[in-house]
Amino acid sequence: MTTDTEQSTDTADDTTFTVDELAAHAGVTVRTIRFYSTKGLLPPPVIGPRRVGHYGREHLSRLALIEELQHQGMTLAAIERYLEQLPPGLSAHDLAIHRAVVASWAPDAAEDMARAELERRAGRALSDEDLDRLAAMGVVGRAADTDQLRVDTGLLRLGVQLLDVPIAHETILASRTVLMEHARSAAHELSRLFRDEVGDACRARESDPEHVAAMRSLSAHMQPMVVQALVTAFQRSLKEELREWLKES
Secondary structure (H helix, E strand, O other): OOOOOOOOOOOOOOOEEOHHHHHHHHOOOHHHHHHHHHOOOOOOOEEOHHHOEEEEHHHHHHHHHHHHHHHOOOOHHHHHHHHHOOOOOOOHHHHHHHHHHHHOOOOOOEEEEOHHHHHHHHOOOOOHHHHHHHHHOOOEEEOOOOOOEEEEHHHHHHHHHHOOOOOOHHHHHHHHHHHHHHHHHHHHHHHHHHHHHHHHHHHHOOOOHHHHHHHHHHHHHHHHHHHHHHHHHHHHHHHHHHHHHHHHO
């Protein structure tokens, strides 16, 4: 499945697709879309005139999220459980955030590329200011000893979308610092809990290759689930903070 043509948008985007158009944009077959629908991985389309189903940007973003979860090695049953735990009514933008964070677990997310290739992937021309903002978000950096750019392809689509958000460069840097500090703290505590839970069992059976392989597989499959919990908790907390801030304004 390829989704280079997808561009995540907010709920104000009323672009719709037929099932054939959705399949073409997402790089999957119509049969795959219908299969995902029967499994509950995709919400049903809006039925229009002549009984034609119309899909929105949120369907496209959900397909991209499913693709990313598959890249993480999750089975369809695990993906189904993952999607069931998502808050209802997520917009294409919300789903893109989930996909970007899940993609950050992938070890090969970063690629070296020329500026022209970066602009092709971004779907737009990028000014020097745009590159500075993408660098502040951790999306791009300079590749070592070359003129090429080091690009986190898992975050690129979301980063390009945020270029048009009126936030100062300094605020982006400060926000990234806050998020990184709290993310490291959360990761440390979660890792400690996991080690305490399974550490004794692992040490007792560390000579068993099958057990070691099973524990590594469990750790890999836990990562997307933990990411989902963190993103969902953060989104809810942020909405509460904004609600309180608007009350005080």
